[in-house]
Amino acid sequence: MLGLLHESPLHGYELRKRLNTLLGPLRAISYGSLYPCLKEMLADGLLAADDAASESGAGRRSRIVYKLTAEGKERLQEQLAEGGPSAWDDDSFGVRFAFFAQTDADVRIKILEGRRSRLEERREKVSALARTRDKLDRYTLELQQHGLESVDREVRWLGELIATERASVAARPRRTTTNK
Amino acid sequence: MLGLLHESPLHGYELRKRLNTLLGPLRAISYGSLYPCLKEMLADGLLAADDAASESGAGRRSRIVYKLTAEGKERLQEQLAEGGPSAWDDDSFGVRFAFFAQTDADVRIKILEGRRSRLEERREKVSALARTRDKLDRYTLELQQHGLESVDREVRWLGELIATERASVAARPRRTTTNK
């Protein structure tokens, strides 16, 4: 939510739509959690509300446009700077990646590498399991192998991204040092 | 749970481990929901409990081994026969596929086809969205394209599975008609 509101101020209804296209149909967020959350962030001083009712004559129902306060931007920056394991587990990696454009290059690399080793661990566990047991039916086997190939693909993809990132850091390393 | 207990009777602790390897580390089930669920199914007459305390001398703590009753097997068969949309959405497709060995060939094909068209729909929606909007940063674009390729791969995989299934039905079509 902070990430989207940083790109541009939005009202709740529009914010939800964008969240849902961003996060995919799975993990879609409902009004029942969106509005209370906005309220809370408002109370915490992370957001500022701007009731756009009067604006531009008699425009539809009054929509409440939210934008980040200075504190909200600060909080977003903190969260984007966080490069710990919580950044590369299944729940959050997608979201973190979606806001890579607002993330520092060195944090980007750390997250990509963390994600890759996480997947490699998983791959190792599954393929170890596959080696020990043999009495699996065709379908379980098929599922396992397909899963393994998917992980491999993901790992390769991450590898390419990491290479690209490293190349661009090497090309102009000023950016990282300047921000110190 | 019914599917695993049909393969072999198990006690709760072991059942949980198998569920977690089957479902993956994500969506892992906890004791807090496993044991009450077993209890409920026992009360519903789907399972029979067998306290294996006395068996084989002084074996560890008494473990309660559950197995399917006739009613439980019936329920499992009902659920495996169900070929509706609920069988091919993200939540359940994996589980349904894992028990394909116990599923009728025609239901298998229906589920695979349902899953495939579900993914094709999704693919279409995403790529339509990609065509309209242009102002996306490198990373969002990268994520979108990688997602698209993943879906394509999945669709191809399903296509191969469907072809194999159809071939084996054509080779010995007695099975489907015999069971009428």
Next chain:
DNA sequence: TTCGTCATGTAATGGGTTACATGATTAC
């Protein structure tokens, strides 16, 4: 005029995890 979409919100419900309680067994 009715339906679909836009738009904001609240309250109850549900159900799964977390945390706790207990205790036996194996390995170091």
Next chain:
DNA sequence: GTAATCATGTAACCCATTACATGACGAA
């Protein structure tokens, strides 16, 4: 002897969905 795993269970808590309430606007 002590830590880790095996093994079963309960109760509180969290938090998101669901369902409901309200209302305006555009299109058929």
